[in-house]
Amino acid sequence: xxxxxxxxxxxxxxxxxxxxxxxxxxxxxxxxxxxxxxxxxxxxxxxxxxxxxxxxxxxxxxxxxxxxxxxxxxxxxxxxxxxxxxxxxxxxxxxxxxxxxxxxxxxxxxxxxxxxxxxxxxxxxxxxxxxxxxxxxxxxxxxxxxxxxxxxxxxxxxxxxxxxxxxxxxxxxxxxxxxxxxxxxxxxxxxxxxxxxxxxxxxxxxxxxxxxxxxxxxxxxxxxxxxxxxxxxxxxxxxxxxxxxxxxxxxxxxxxxxxxxxxxxxxxxxxxxxxxxxxxxxxxxxxxxxxxxxxxxxxxxxxxxxxxxxxxxxxxxxxxxxxxxxxxxxxxxxxxxxxxxxxxxxxxxxxxxxxxxxxxxxxxxxxxxxxxxxxxxxxxxxxxxxxxxxxxxxxxxxxxxxxxxxxxxxxxxxxxxxxxxxxxxxxxxxxxxxxxxxxxxxxxxx
RNA sequence: GUGACCGUAGCUCAGUCGGUUAGAGCGCCAGGUUGUGGCCCUGGAGGUCGUGGGUUCAAUUCCCAUCGGUCACCCCA
Numbered sequence: 001x002x003x004x005x006x007x008x009x010x011x012x013x014x015x016x017x018x019x020x021x022x023x024x025x026x027x028x029x030x031x032x033x034x035x036x037x038x039x040x041x042x043x044x045x046x047x048x049x050x051x052x053x054x055x056x057x058x059x060x061x062x063x064x065x066x067x068x069x070x071x072x073x074x075x076x077x078x079x080x081x082x083x084x085x086x087x088x089x090x091x092x093x094x095x096x097x098x099x100x101x102x103x104x105x106x107x108x109x110x111x112x113x114x115x116x117x118x119x120x121x122x123x124x125x126x127x128x129x130x131x132x133x134x135x136x137x138x139x140x141x142x143x144x145x146x147x148x149x150x151x152x153x154x155x156x157x158x159x160x161x162x163x164x165x166x167x168x169x170x171x172x173x174x175x176x177x178x179x180x181x182x183x184x185x186x187x188x189x190x191x192x193x194x195x196x197x198x199x200x201x202x203x204x205x206x207x208x209x210x211x212x213x214x215x216x217x218x219x220x221x222x223x224x225x226x227x228x229x230x231x232x233x234x235x236x237x238x239x240x241x242x243x244x245x246x247x248x249x250x251x252x253x254x255x256x257x258x259x260x261x262x263x264x265x266x267x268x269x270x271x272x273x274x275x276x277x278x279x280x281x282x283x284x285x286x287x288x289x290x291x292x293x294x295x296x297x298x299x300x301x302x303x304x305x306x307x308x309x310x311x312x313x314x315x316x317x318x319x320x321x322x323x324x325x326x327x328x329x330x331x332x333x334x335x336x337x338x339x340x341x342x343x344x345x346x347x348x349x350x351x352x353x354x355x356x357x358x359x360x361x362x363x364x365x366x367x368x369x370x371x372x373x374x375x376x377x378x379x380x381x382x383x384x385x386x387x388x389x390x391x392x393x394x395x396x397x398x399x400x401x402x403x404x405x406x407x408x409x410x411x412x413x414x415x416x417x418x419x420x421x422x423x424x425x426x427x428x429x430x431x432x433x434x435x436x437x438x439x440x441x442x443x444x445x446x
Numbered sequence: 447g448u449g450a451c452c453g454u455a456g457c458u459c460a461g462u463c464g465g466u467u468a469g470a471g472c473g474c475c476a477g478g479u480u481g482u483g484g485c486c487c488u489g490g491a492g493g494u495c496g497u498g499g500g501u502u503c504a505a506u507u508c509c510c511a512u513c514g515g516u517c518a519c520c521c522c523a
Contacts, residue, residue, distance in 0.1 A: 316523045377481050385483040
């Protein structure tokens with residue numbers, strides 16, 4: 001075998017059918033479309049509007065927005081070098097959305113912008129379950145409001161998306177990260193507190209202690225978790241405004257009947273988060289347990305050089321992980337509609353007829369298909385069946401000469417002869433009847 | 447970037463303690479039905495056993511490297 005080209009590491013093709021590639025379940029394009037549509041519907045119910053930003057952004061935007069010190073910026077970005085300019089494939093969408101908000105002065109549109117996005121992002125990490133180099137995120141950004149209810153709104157929207165799919169068993173954790181000064185004071189205090197226990201920490205724990213003590217909080221090492229149980233908490237380093245805004249968020253969630261756990265150990269990896277932080281975990285995802293997460297980022301605008309206040313809050317969620325959760329819970333997605341008519345033709349003239357007739361049916365709104373290989377009738381009938389055709393419209397040379405065609409109901413098997421001219425009208429009428437009582441078909445998903 | 451495991455038909459996998467033509471199921475194609483699908487029967491196509499090198503009389507099988515995959519670490523939505 002000569003070289004067969006294949007998609008690059010960490011990316012994958014979404015094929016017309018649900019397929020399994022190299023052991024990893026990859027949903028088909030129909031499943032993707034279904035899930036994307038359902039997400040859009042939920043977003044629309046919350047009256048969020050879609051924003052689509054370029055896949056490519058200036059490197060500086062991401063570096064400043066996401067944070068120079070983050071791993072994403074330090075080593076996980078795909079850079080496109082155009083000589084004078086350096087672009088990156090976006091690793092996340094919040095910074096681009098903020099860029100668009102600032103660039104287009106969206107605050108002048110009046111009111112608060114409730115925006116959502118859905119699309120691919122890129123990170124040059126080693127792939128792993130639920131984690132790819134080209135991955136797909138959806139999420140919302142509420143820009144222009146620093147109201148605690150906006151945080152609750154983002155959380156409510158996030159949960160509603162998963163509810164709409166029937167995903168259960170996931171856990172919402174929330175925390176406050178306070179203001180940057182409060183966090184700095186806390187980080188210093190935490191470091192001081194941990195320093196005497198340095199020897200009890202793992203190697204990576206010690207590295208985090210030096211680099212970013214807050215990151216120690218979400219350690220998976222049980223010994224470290226036990227140790228941290230007695231560590232100082234961030235809340236104790238926050239002032240009254242921070243605490244009361246955190247209380248407001250929690251109160252909103254309570255009033256909306258949203259269950260959550262407070263988790264003082266929850267921290268976020270990106271620099272722009274402050275105040276409210278939250279994460280949604282699923283028990284079904286393996287090591288990458290986060291379905292979605294988010295928080296408030298009131299200083300992101302300033303980090304991008306804006307002198308206008310640009311308070312914002314939102315969540316980001318992974319499509320691939322949503323699929324994993326759907327799959328783990330045995331939820332399926334409906335398959336797309338079946339084919340209305342398959343035209344079966346025998347002979348050259350009949351093939352021309354089938355082509356013309358298909359166009360005519362399609363113009364009338366029916367879906368129609370036909371064979372493109374000049375195959376036997378048996379093969380064409382098999383194809384019609386495989387495509388789930390409701391009707392087969394059959395014609396050979398003799399029929400055409402006589403001005404008639406055969407219409408076969410693929411379900412009942414009954415077949416009738418019709419004048420060729422009358423066939424389309426008749427079919428459309430039959431389809432109308434059939435549509436009245438069609439039911440969505442279920443396929444085993446992802 | 448690090449580690450572990452894995453790499454045989456389109457897919458899921460057997461198999462060879464190193465030895466003549468490498469198998470199954472599903473799928474695909476065709477025939478059984480000289481113009482009619484699903485079920486059934488029969489047949490066929492499709493593999494340089496990921497690639498390169500080494501050991502050997504002989505390698506798909508053993509060894510090394512490499513590429514690719516999976517999972518995990520790091521880190522993170």
